[in-house]
Amino acid sequence: MAANWKMNKTVAETQAFLNEFIPVVRDVKDVEIVIAPPFTSLHTASAILKNTDIKLSAQDVFYEDKGAFTGEVSPAMLSDIGCKYVIIGHSERRQYFKETDEIVNRKIKASLKHNLNVIFCIGESLQEREAGKTFEVLNRELTEGLKDVPAEGWVAAYEPIWAIGTGRTATPEQAQEAHKYIREKLSSLYGMAAQEIRILYGGSVTPDNIESLMRCNDVDGTLVGGASLKVDSFAKIVKYKK
Numbered sequence: 204m205a206a207n208w209k210m211n212k213t214v215a216e217t218q219a220f221l222n223e224f225i226p227v228v229r230d231v232k233d234v235e236i237v238i239a240p241p242f243t244s245l246h247t248a249s250a251i252l253k254n255t256d257i258k259l260s261a262q263d264v265f266y267e268d269k270g271a272f273t274g275e276v277s278p279a280m281l282s283d284i285g286c287k288y289v290i291i292g293h294s295e296r297r298q299y300f301k302e303t304d305e306i307v308n309r310k311i312k313a314s315l316k317h318n319l320n321v322i323f324c325i326g327e328s329l330q331e332r333e334a335g336k337t338f339e340v341l342n343r344e345l346t347e348g349l350k351d352v353p354a355e356g357w358v359a360a361y362e363p364i365w366a367i368g369t370g371r372t373a374t375p376e377q378a379q380e381a382h383k384y385i386r387e388k389l390s391s392l393y394g395m396a397a398q399e400i401r402i403l404y405g406g407s408v409t410p411d412n413i414e415s416l417m418r419c420n421d422v423d424g425t426l427v428g429g430a431s432l433k434v435d436s437f438a439k440i441v442k443y444k445k
């Protein structure tokens with residue numbers, strides 16, 4: 204279960220969240236918990252999470268190791284600060300910052316080189332869905348994004364853009380249909396190894412819909428935005444089985 208805080212929370216707010224959240228999920232053993240605060244909170248979060256099982260993630264990364272790239276952060280810098288994960292290809296990056304499949308692919312490869320696990324995001328817009336192009340978009344994003352990428356070190360996250368921050372979650376049927384397609388595509392790329400690749404669902408996940416989504420065969424976890432900003436709701440999502 205991964206929390207994507209997006210551009211939310213100051214350092215003080217990050218501290219307050221984690222200090223409250225850690226004891227609440229201490230008894231959770233069978234769920235991998237990942238939290239992705241903004242860059243400015245990573246250092247503080249890393250120190251607080253040090254002796255816990257909760258993993259730290261960044262929300263983006265650049266593909267070069269170092270150099271004259273004003274404003275960017277490298278995979279080595281993220282590893283150095285204690286990040287175990289990085290989100291790559293989020294639709295907000297693709298939409299607002301013009302990230303192409305090629306850039307996403309370069310970022311994935313650079314991150315794996317530095318032992319960062321990748322949360323690789325894909326998903327169609329409402330317009331694409333309504334035009335019957337969902338699978339076509341997923342096929343393109345998977346084919347281009349995973350070019351020369353091995354089967355290990357990353358998880359996929361299916362995030363239909365129309366479900367992100369809209370309160371309009373995909374139905375379990377819609378989620379399963381897309382996840383099944385993704386699994387089949389991964390099988391064609393990686394053979395048997397595709398069964399081991401986790402596929403997360405993201406887009407208006409809440410404590411109310413987590414159970415029905417997790418019941419889907421090919422939904423292995425979730426990437427949570429809005430509902431991860433409050434301790435209570437993210438803890439409920441993490442502990443959905445109880």
Ligand code: PGA
Binds near residue numbers: 207362366368405429
């Ligand atoms: P949301 O965001 O849960 O607020 O819809 C999910 C995401 O964009 O990762």
